[in-house]
Amino acid sequence: MDAKFINPFISATLQVMETSAATKSERGSLFVKKGEGPLTDISGVIGVTGKFIGSINIGFPKDIAIKVVSNMLGGMKIDDIDDSVKDGIGEIANMVAGAAKVQLAEIGYTYKLSIPTVVVGRDHHLSFPPNVPCIVVPFTAIGLGDFYLEVALKMIIPIED
Amino acid sequence: MKFLVADDSSTMRRIIVNSLNALGHTDIVEAEDGAEALKNTTGVDFILTDWNMPNMDGLTFVKAVREKDKKTPIVMITTEAAKDDVITAIKNGVTNYIVKPFTMDTLKAKLEKIIK
Numbered sequence A: 001m002d003a004k005f006i007n008p009f010i011s012a013t014l015q016v017m018e019t020s021a022a023t024k025s026e027r028g029s030l031f032v033k034k035g036e037g038p039l040t041d042i043s044g045v046i047g048v049t050g051k052f053i054g055s056i057n058i059g060f061p062k063d064i065a066i067k068v069v070s071n072m073l074g075g076m077k078i079d080d081i082d083d084s085v086k087d088g089i090g091e092i093a094n095m096v097a098g099a100a101k102v103q104l105a106e107i108g109y110t111y112k113l114s115i116p117t118v119v120v121g122r123d124h125h126l127s128f129p130p131n132v133p134c135i136v137v138p139f140t141a142i143g144l145g146d147f148y149l150e151v152a153l154k155m156i157i158p159i160e161d
Numbered sequence B: 001m002k003f004l005v006a007d008d009s010s011t012m013r014r015i016i017v018n019s020l021n022a023l024g025h026t027d028i029v030e031a032e033d034g035a036e037a038l039k040n041t042t043g044v045d046f047i048l049t050d051w052n053m054p055n056m057d058g059l060t061f062v063k064a065v066r067e068k069d070k071k072t073p074i075v076m077i078t079t080e081a082a083k084d085d086v087i088t089a090i091k092n093g094v095t096n097y098i099v100k101p102f103t104m105d106t107l108k109a110k111l112e113k114i115i116k
């Protein structure tokens, strides 16, 4: 998958984390997912249909997920992965896919977003259809630790490049 | 002044409600999707709605409201900010647009301006 399709998701993730969750992050080196990929405790997943099909997944360890949602709610105290954390991580995924959508629409690639789903479970990993390539982008939330963005998209309309 | 806040995310509803409260508005009805919002428009002076929601999305909800009510201000609060989406929303009767993500402070400032 061309970098021009991944970069909007990376900048969207940085922007959403900083703006809505007051969490500055740095991106690491992306890689193609083979096998299980990174393990996380909670993931927000958005399905995508249009010129691409596939899904966007943003996965967090428990502590970071709690901190992120607490920050979204202005510093509200949260002790565990409860309904508010699940909902908040789903909305983070929604905003990342939405902000990337705006950037991709500008270069002519439009898609529709599904309603977010949230997967919770200690050290889970998500699998994608084998014919859809999945790019993993690791991020470090400064002072908090690592989380992951997974972009698994397949182009429907061939591109002349 | 009575507000209707429609968003499928309870986190987002809480952020919006907190911002309204901070501006001194406490008469607020919440809805989880467009269908629930449509049942709760009676007596509402101001509508704040998400776009991407299950059952009935925000745009469908706005169209349904505008069939009978051309006046009540409707603010779309959404990630759907591609140029065509904004144009579609405004053509269908949305009066103001707030793009997610935002900080609580910017949301409050924008709402304050719009409500005046």
Ligand SMILES: [Mg+2]
Pocket: A094, B007, B008, B009, B050, B051, B052, B053
């Ligand atoms: Mg939504």
